[in-house]
Amino acid sequence: MSEIELSGLEKRYGDELAVEDVSVTIEDGELLCLLGPSGSGKSTTLRMIAGLTSPTDGTVHIGADDVTDRPAYDRTTATVFQDWALFPHKTVLENVAFGLRMQSASKDERRERAREMLERVEMADHADDNPTNLSGGQKQRVALARSLAVNPDVLLLDEPLSNLDKRLREDMQIELREIHEDLEKTFVHVTHDQDEAFTLADRIGIMADGELVQVGDPHEVYENPKNRFIEGFLGDTNFLAGEVAQTTDESVAVETELGQEMILPSNDGDALAVGESLTLSLRPEVLSIGESPVATDAEPETATVADGGTTNEIVGTVENAIYRGSTVRYSVAIEDSSVFVERTVADSGAFDAGDDIRIRWDGADVLAFREDGTRVDL
Incomplete structure (x- = not known):
């Protein structure tokens, strides 16, 4: 089970309250988009799920396990970042296999799994390339394959498409949706782009000023906004x-x-x-x-x-x-x-x-x- 339950999640940096009392259950196999403007607390919330940031208060459960105090390497999660973070001195295949090496998988197992993931993201022909020679969209596919290779229960995506141009971003949105439907794993996707959220999400969680203001399916949050902020943030009016x-x-x-x-x-x-x-x-x-x-x-x-x-x-x-x-x-x-x-x-x-x-x-x-x-x- 890869259900995520956040209860009373809070994060302070000194006197600054970055995330306040976030409570939500993300169902097993669901794709939830955290949507909001810059500084709304969505990435901080994602980092607390990943174990990259420790909450000041509240708990994080993944499945039946309380992982609030567990480090990132001891959680069944993988994260795709905005900046790709590929190793320039390794080939594409070696980049994708890196996480499996950290899990002590055999060389043959690492290479087989890495090639399988590159096939999934249509990058198998670039297995021996240096990642510095790839386009932005290709780099993002490699970063996605690297995260999927370790077979996480939960995939966390922190604005992974924001550096891509409009057409490529739209293509990648469709690909991400198809990958999610194929794998049936729990995805949490952070974005400030409402079109991206509406394309991808089973449900959308809208954040503002560190609070989770409303959670619902795309039609619900658009047609029945809880307050004026949401009405103005989603679309034009x-x-x-x-x-x-x-x-x-x-x-x-x-x-x-x-x-x-x-x-x-x-x-x-x-x-x-x-x-x-x-x-x-x-x-x-x-x-x-x-x-x-x-x-x-x-x-x-x-x-x-x-x-x-x-x-x-x-x-x-x-x-x-x-x-x-x-x-x-x-x-x-x-x-x-x-x-x-x-x-x-x-x-x-x-x-x-x-x-x-x-x-x-x-x-x-x-x-x-x-x-x-x-x-x-x-």
Whole structure:
């Protein structure tokens, strides 16, 4: 069994609290990504699992064993680092076999296992090469093969793809996912790249200021963020300041900085008080855009409630249209504020700066957060 259980894990460096009360169970065979900005504590947490950093408090269990005080060499883990750390005076094969040599495996066993791992990462043709002559992606494959060669119960990956260019990084993400599915071992992968986490993870643990803020599958953490930090960190969104204007048993009306009330469906209108300040999150993918009804002599609609749905509509003026390859991003001025929407090139329409456009969305797609950043459960 290679289940990992972290309980109350804490790390201090003098007066600085780097990791605070991290508790999570990583299931046997699971791939968990620790995701967060620089300085959030994700790498420190990984190093405590690896035995490279001693916790100030808390425990680390791998399987049935308490390994909190065990050194790294006495744990059933292997770590892949960001900088590869290959020996320049050894061949690729010798680098991969090095860990097995430390385990006192025979020469024939070392060479056979190393070649097997090089085959797995598609580097067998480079077995006799000097690693200094390899590309970044090739070096990372060798580092991965070296860690897999010792047959660890747990593979720990500390931002291993951050030094690669975009295309190679995406290719390696797919390869890592396939290797994980093939080996069925427990992987813990640290990254600051949300696309990487969404591609790889069975579950994502989001860290901020040393705390593990939320753990869930990729869909859960994106669709149901626990707080405003997570909503802003994952993807792009429009944050709008607002104030509760009215509540009913079915909906909440919020006066926003766009100069128009936004209607949100609610099963518990009493959860909010009239006059309470909110921040609303309006993701660009939930917005539909079209020709302004003003341009067609039709009356623009406002927020309405019908059949349990809440349709919101507003008219704005395109400030600029930014071509981004596969998408076009429109910045739209509304009153003294602005929002942005994105469309694929095929669906973008022909809007230019100065055009008036209509923006529509369903209030059910809007998330609301209190002043302290906590999510409002409507």
